[in-house]
Amino acid sequence: MKVTPQNLTLESFRKYGEYANLVAPSGPHLGAAPCSFYRDMCLLTLNDPQASFSICQTSPRPPIITELEYHDHCGEGILPLDGDVFVQLAPATPHGKPDASQVEVFRVPKGTMLSIRPGVWHGGPYVCGNETVNVLIVLPERTYANDCVIEPTEPIEIL
Numbered sequence: 001m002k003v004t005p006q007n008l009t010l011e012s013f014r015k016y017g018e019y020a021n022l023v024a025p026s027g028p029h030l031g032a033a034p035c036s037f038y039r040d041m042c043l044l045t046l047n048d049p050q051a052s053f054s055i056c057q058t059s060p061r062p063p064i065i066t067e068l069e070y071h072d073h074c075g076e077g078i079l080p081l082d083g084d085v086f087v088q089l090a091p092a093t094p095h096g097k098p099d100a101s102q103v104e105v106f107r108v109p110k111g112t113m114l115s116i117r118p119g120v121w122h123g124g125p126y127v128c129g130n131e132t133v134n135v136l137i138v139l140p141e142r143t144y145a146n147d148c149v150i151e152p153t154e155p156i157e158i159l
Contacts, residue, residue: 002157003065005086005105013106016089016120017075018042023111044115044138045075052141058085058125059132063158065105068098068121069150077138078114078125085125085133086158092119100154126158 006012013019020041030037065088078087090102098121107128108114116122127133140147 001100001154002159003088003103003105004159005107008106008108008112012104013114015091016122017115017117019108019112019114021109021112022079042077042113042115044077045118046138046140047074047118050141052139052143054137054139056124056135056137057132058127058135060127060130063126065103065123065153065156065158067150067152068103068123069148070119070121071139071143071147072118072149073147074140074143075118075120076116076122076143077136078108078116078122079136079138080108080110080112080125081134081136082110083131083133084109084128085135086128087114087125088123088156088158089116090121092117092121095149097151098153100156103153103156105158 008019025038085108086105087108088103088105090098125135
């Protein structure tokens, strides 16, 4: 199976969550230059009082998706800091295996914060070029140990 990455648009991403460009903000804000405050640009459901900010250092690898994951009790924030990445997503389903035919891949520009809803299938990002990219991951503390279901999927090639 093969999938072609698509550009990130509010309409195409809405079923998975929301996003905001945090390095080129626009829209409602408080104050003006030299200090403008763009508030509540992207909300993330954590359902836990303690947020954890982690880095997923993503190096070039073959563009083949072989597994997906989800979290039942929280969303996940993904923010590529220093390069563009591809992020794979599929709609939330009852517990079980992901449906490879539902997988979509988005090109996420650096500085763009994704807020992925609880239950949405996703996985570790893929770099768009040949350089390692640092990706900020926001989850409740220890989600990787207590609310992370990882399932294999039939191989999906990112074109």
